[in-house]
Structures are given as structure tokens and as C-alpha cells.
Amino acid sequence: MSVETTFDTLGMHPSLLTHLTGMGFVTPTPIQAQAIPVALTGVDVLGIAQTGTGKTLAFAIPMIERLAKTKGRGLVLLPTRELAVQVEETMRKVASKFGARTTLLIGGVAMWPQEKALRTNPHIIIATPGRLLDHLQQKTVTLDKVEVLVFDEADRMLDMGFAPQIERILQTVPKSRQTLLFSATMPAEIARIAATYMHQPVRIEVATAGLTVDKIVQELIVTDKSSKQAMLEQVLREHAGVALVFSRTKHGASRIARNLNEAGVSAAEMHSDRSQSQRQRALDGFKRGQHRVLVATDIAARGIDVSSITLVVNYDLPDNPEDYVHRIGRTGRAGREGLAITFFEPAQARDVMLIERLIKKVIPERAGTPELRRSGGFSGGSSRPQRGGFRGTSSARGGSAFGGRGGSRQGGFAPRATGYQGTGRAVHYAPSK
Secondary structure, eight states, X not given: OOXXXXXXXXXXXXXXHHHHHHTTOOSOOXXXXXXXXXXXXXXXXXXXXXXTSOHHHHHHHHHHHHHHHHOOEEEEEOSXXXXXXXXXXXXXXXXXXXXXXXXXXXXXXXXXXXXXXXXXXXXXXXXXXXXXXXXXXXXXXXXXXXXXXXXXXXXXXXXXXXXXXXXXXXXXXXXXXXXXXXXXXXXXHHHHHHHHHSSSOEEEESSOTTOXXXXXXXXXXXXXXXXXXXXXXXXXXXXXXXXXXXXXXXXHHHHHHHHHHXXXXXXXXXXXXXXXXXXXXXXXXXXXXXOSEEEEOGGGTTTOOOTTEEEEEEXXXXXXXXXXXXXXTXXXXXXXXXXXXXXXXGGXXXXXXXXXXXXXXXOOBOSOOHHHHHHHTOGGGOSSOOOOSOOOOOOOTTSOTTSSSOOOOSOOOOOOOXXXXXXXXXXXXXXXX
8 A cells, every 4th residue: 555645755844844734735746746855955856747747846845945054045947927927926925934035037027126126135036038137237136146046847948049048047157056957848958958057967757758747638620720710619618617728829819819709708818919017917817717718829838827727729739749738738737637629720630640749649539520531631531641659834933044034924825726627528519611
């Protein structure tokens, strides 16, 4: 009989354990259970884990415990503003209990409030690479006291072209530091960075790199371009849950959101044509339930952590297969169930096959569209070519562990609700004639 792993078996300080328990965290996710005890020893960690598996606490807990002892500083780098905002919120709720201050450095907003916050000498900086370099160039921040460096969603940062900025930052921080790098996939560039800038990292892989979360039901609907909007509205009528819809372009996202609102479905849009404040308002409204649907480009693929999302719709296929993994990972968070539906046109069959090769799984296709199968020109009546090969609540006595005043005594996170709130497998229809 196996013994269930709990946070009190991971070796963290009792006061931190008490705080986590008070916030409703009792059972760690697999990446937390494996990464936290290793990282607490001070060694470098290379963590490969799917999206939605709880990586934030996997690096937040070791960082906070180490900095409380050494009075050093921590730096967390993330690919998108939205993800940085959410990670800072999580770390602040954990760290502030012990007097640790966090600061958020992201683009799209004014520099001067960030400069003011940096003058308070925060213990932990959460930043996107571009804005951090802006501050380094303006000499408003120094990284000479960084003892723990975290890269979260490292593969996404490389996908977005941040490799030069990452190299410059790595040359700025002290060499004698702990580095924790987390990624959903393990491309060659990640391996090179690990070999060059990490010291004998312990590799922790909780699932095969690139695979999608098991509890997400994945389905395909073959369609043509003119039928997508009607099909999306039909899927949303059949599925009662909160939905995230991905468009390949920002103009497409605006059009889809506008059409949904005209059809009586409350929708917000999130893409690079929107200002940071507009994007944040859209995300906040989505979290509060003001909008049932959020239509986004891949800027949001890893920047949204909303536990109520039960449906992801790929209105357009992503530009690369890896983005498919990140998109659908917005549902099925932390072991919960979810549904991911992908629209594709017959001419895009090879793109679908590349996705299936990456995730090592055949995505079932809904029947009922024979006219598109014939128009696709594939032999045997199939819409796709033959594919094979892959079937505590109090701080330490005497105030803050970080020096100065103790942290807030307000409670932390409420435990997230469990269970699948949707209607199960949606009913899909052939395109309108």
C-alpha cells in the first residue's frame, strides 16, 4: 500500500508548512513532490513538466526558504506579462507572510512606478526579459545579489525570441547561484543553456516532454473557413462551461469576439493590439465571470491560470505544434478534467499529423462531415492521410524571516475547487450549408 505524499513530507521549514496548510495546500502535485525536496538542498534543477501542473509552488517554496536564511535576492523570469502577473500574485501571497517583498517588472506599463518599487530593495523580482533589460540599461536595478534564478516556461521564452536577452541576463547575475529551470518541452537550445549556465542540474521529468495533460479530452472537427463561427457558437451552446478560444491572428480574435457578443455570448479579446491595461481588464473580467469566453492569440497560451476553464477551442491551428500543448493546457489544470476542441480544414491535415506526432497520440475526429472528406481529396474517404507510429498562518517568532517588519497576517489562497463543471463531451455538428 503506497503512502500519499503530503507537503509535510517534503522537508520544508515548519512555519512555511503551516502557512501552506492554512492556504489549503495539503497534497503536492507530482512536479512539486519531486522538485521541492531536491531544490531545498540548493542544487540546480531542470524540471520538465506539462502546463497546469503547479510549477509555481515548485520553485517558490525553495526560493522563499533559502532567501529567508541567506537574506539574498531571487529573480524569476517569465515569457509573458500575463504569466508574470499571476506568478507574482502567487509568490506575494506566500512570501509576504514572512516579510519578503516582491516586485513585478513587465512591459506595457510605465517604468517609474517600477523604479520606485526597486528603490525599496525587494527580495524577489518577477520579470519579463525585455523589461528587466530596460531597467538594467537604465541602471535602476542590479542583480549582483541574486542567489536563486528561476526560468519558468523557458521553451516559450526561446520561441518568442528572447534568447539574446536571456544570454545577457545570465552574464549579469552571479555565477555562484542556484538556477531552477522549468519547461514543458526540452528543445536543443534548452539543453545548451543548461549545459552552459547550470551546474550539474538534477533533471526531474514528471511526464514525457511535450505530452498533453491526461485528463484533457481532445477532439477534432473538420470544417471549412466559412463555417467556423457558426460551429463555434454551436459548440458553446452545447457546452455550458467557461471557454478560452484561440485565434491565430489578432484581427481574427477581434472579429470572433465581436461576433460572439453580437450573438449574445459575452466575450472579451486579448492580443498584442490591446494595451497592457486592456489585456489585464479582459483577463480580470474573465476571471470574475463577467465574460464567459476569452478570445486570445498565443500571447495568452501560457499566461492564463483560471481554474474554471473547462473548454479550450482552437478556432485556428497554431503556427507550431508546441503551441498546441500550451494552448490546451489552459484547461485540465492541476489534474482536473477539461475538453479541447480543434477546428481544422482538410488542407491542414499534415499540420494535425505533426501535432499528433509531438503528443504521441491520435486525436479522435468527429464524424458527420462527409462532404468535406470528399472535398479534401484524401483516399479512402478519410479527411486525413494515413498516419502511423503513434496511437501556515504565522511567521517566525520575532517578525520577518527577511528582516524588518513581519508579513501580513491575512490568509493566503483559498483551495481551488475540484471537479469538472462542464457538460462532458460536447456535441459537434457538420458545417452549415
